[in-house]
Amino acid sequence: MENYLQILIYLAGFIIIAVASNQISRFFLRARLPLITGFLVMGIIAGPYVLDLIPLEAIADLDFVNDIALAFIAFIVGAELYLRELRSRFRSIIAMTFAQLSITFILGSLALFLIAEYIPFMQKMNMESKIAVSLLAGTIFVALSPASTIAVIHEIRAKGPFTQTAIGVTMLTDFLVIILLTINITIGETLISGTSINLISIILLLFDLLIAFIIGYALSKILGFIIFLQTGTIVKALLILLAGYGIFSLSHFIREWSFLYLNLKIYIEPMIICIIGSFIITNYSKHRIEFLKILHDSRTAVYVIFFTLIGASISLGVLSTVWAIALALFVIRLAALVIAGFVGGSLGGDPARFNRIAWMPYVTQAGVSLGLTAAVAGEFAGWGTEFATVMIAVIVLNQLVGPPLFKWSINYAGEGHVRAITPELGIMHSALIFGLESQSLALARQLQEHNWNVKIVTLKSDIGDWKTSGINIHQISSLSMESMEELDASKAETIVTMLSDKENYQICEQAFENFGTKDIIVRLHDRKNFDRFHELGALIVEPSTAIVSLLDHFVRSPHATSLLLGMExxxxxxxxxxxxxxxxxxxxxxxxxxxxxxxxxxxxxxxxxxxxxxxxxxxxxxxxxxxxxxxxxxxxxxxxx
CATH class of the missing domain: 3.30.70.1450 (Regulator of K+ conductance, C-terminal domain)
Known part of the structure; x- marks a missing residue:
């Protein structure tokens, strides 16, 4: 009982620290650093090696928090594997994924094995243990960062084949790397324990994967039931987190039970189960939209808790001794990515200019990499913490360098769509408003607030105080074609006419016959002229009935009307x-x-x-x-x- 009370005390204290971490980490954005980096730094500062706000024993007692967060990260990875969005670049995605997975894993594992004598915790290991550690490190080198990738893409509004390939490879690689980690954990345990890899071990591994797929399917049904419940989003999010934690608990139970009663280690990787469940919900379920909404709304809180706790667990003493090794491994990984990028791009038939930068989207590491590192640290108690410290040092370097490289590569590929401060005419929406009065000025101001390029056109010779309105006002002597051409009417996306019906019709007819203007909007004065304007495809606003209709909608559906009018x-x-x-x-x-x-x-x-x-x-x-x-x-x- 006292132990549970102590865990509750640690948990309450940690939540307070996590809330502070979330607020303070926002200052890192001003330095153009990712929030995840801020969470890690705050965890280090609050951890046992600096301020000791999170004691060393608390980290062990809060291990269940890692399980909950890892399950959530796995849900995100599965949700990003949306097949309909990946189909057009399937060949390129498969080729690049194969190259990144194989080349980065082989070169990374080999490099770590060759420099094992320079890594303190590996110096006294036997050959088999060094091979095991090298395989696990090579696996983590393959892992990428879906969260960081999506963040950069959203930031610069990237879109195109290069971007699509980067998304597909990132999501597919992170799914496969978890399977690879499961295999290598099994191999590592076999090598370290001194037993040989036999047919039974291989069959057992395949059995583990089969069971993981079956449980993953069952989990998708549980997730679907949770989303179907008639309850609030917060309750559903908590139930989804609880389901993820239940999968981790089930995995631990099966492992201990099988070893105790069957003398076998049946290890069913819980992250694979969570990814499969999320993948099925996303691609083959009617609950996809709400599931994605829950993940989107909950991810920040989970990231704060997870990365702050990871930061607190980093051993600064070990970290100070491995920075040189971490830097060397960072450079080795970059070299492997460059080779893999060129090979993958060539196999996928991508343009040569893409192949030169094909490695840049895959430098960043964050959530999944840290999750796998935490999983390895939990599996190998003896040297797991020191291994995690070295890997985290490499991951931090990748997290700092990766996003700027990815951003540059997207712009180099010509797929970045950053909004300019002052868009050029032709890129932004443009409108011509005929008629100078209070309503036309109000409309012009409202359109400008939505980044439209607006001109007001008037036949008045004297516009008096209207000049100081801040709106672009053009005076013309007539509604001739010459005047319309001077106004660049052919480039206007929308024309709004607020003159007399006769003048409005002249403008509409010219626009209809000569410019093919996308939208023509007419303020009608006489109902008898309705059909004439309608034949020209104009959108007609009749003030007398428009106000009545608007009031009617406000009475019957006030919220919907406010939404449609942009009043929310x-x-x-x-x-x-x-x-x-x-x-x-x-x-x-x-x-x-x-x-x-x-x-x-x-x-x-x-x-x-x-x-x-x-x-x-x-x-x-x-x-x-x-x-x-x-x-x-x-x-x-x-x-x-």
Missing amino acids: ENQDTIMLEVRNPNLHGMALRNLRMPHDIIVLSVTRGGQMIISHGYTRLRKNDIVTLVGSSESLENVRLRFEE
């Missing part, structure tokens, strides 16, 4: 054209979009389709979406060619 904070509504060929034929329910995005309509060939989850998109479809500004920007990038 940070919410907007946009129309996007499907230009990405990879989305052609994909059902709406299979689109991987942020959880706060709602599809309002799909327009095809000028006809609006009553859309549902099974509606399949076609290239050049117009999709109307509502959601947060950030999420809409992410979807915009996905729809672009």
Whole structure:
């Protein structure tokens, strides 16, 4: 009882430290360092080797926190393996994954074995133990960082074949590396114990993997049931974490039970089980969207706890003696990645300019690498902590150097889409508003807030105080074609007419016949002219009925109306054209979009389709979406060619 009470005290104290770590680590962003680095540093400072806020004995008692976090990280890896998004670059992804996995593993393992005499904890090991440690280190060298990869891609709005390959390779490699670790842990234990690898060992390993797949399928059903429950997101997140921890506990129990009663070590890798369960939910379940939302909303809290605890467990005494070794291993890993990148790119048929930079997306290591390191440290109690310290030193170097290299490589490949401070005309949306009055000025200001390039056009010879409005106002003498050409009307995406019906019709007719303007919006004065404008494909706003309809919607559906009108904070509504060929034929329910995005309509060939989850998109479809500004920007990038 006293032991459980002590664990609760340690846990409460650690949670307080983790909250502080989350806040203080944000200062690392100002230095353009990843948050994960901040969590690690805060863990080191709070750990037993600096301030001793987290005692050494507390780290051992909080080992279950590692299991919970590792399960969650495995869920994230499985969720990123979304097959529909990887199909177009499948050959390149497979070739690059094979090269990275094999070459990096072989060269990394060989390098560590050759410098074993310079690593303190390996100096007194026998040959078999050195081979075991080298295999485990080579495995960790292969591991990548899905979280860091996605963060860089989102930051610079990257999109294209090079980026797609990087995502696919990162996710697939991290899935395979966990299987590789399972195999090498079994081999390592066999080598260290002095027993030989026989047919029974191989059969047992295959049996372990088979059982892992079966339990993973069962876990997917459990996760689906949790998501189906009519309860809050926080409760579902806690139940998912509990399910992940249950898998780790089950794995430990099976291992101990099999050794005690069968004299065999049946080791079912819990991270593989969690990845398989998450993979099935993501690709073959109707619960995908909500599952991804729960992972997205919960990941920061889990990362803070996990990486802060990892930082606290780093032995600074050992770290000070292995920095030279860590730097050497870092350089060796870079060399292996360069070779693997060129080989993988050549096998995948990628352009030569991609092959020169093909290694850069795979330098970064973080969550999965640290998770595997923690798993090895837990399996081999004797030298596990010292091994983890060396590996963490290498991982920290990779985490510092990797993201800038990946960012540079994306820009070199021409797939970065960073928003310019002042976009050039033609890149940003543009609108011409005919008519100078209070309503047109208000509309212009609102469009400018959404980064539109707006011109107000007036026939008035004297605009008086309107000059100081801060809006681009153009005076013209007539609505002739010459005047329209001077206004660059052919480049306008939208034309809004707020003059008399006669003048409005003249503008609409010119735009219809000469410019093919995408959207023409007319403020109608006389209902009798409705059909004339409608024949030109104009969108018609009749003020007398528009206000009544708007009030009616506010009365019957106030929240929905506020959302559609963009009155909710940070919410907007946009129309996007499907230009990405990879989305052609994909059902709406299979689109991987942020959880706060709602599809309002799909327009095809000028006809609006009553859309549902099974509606399949076609290239050049117009999709109307509502959601947060950030999420809409992410979807915009996905729809672009």
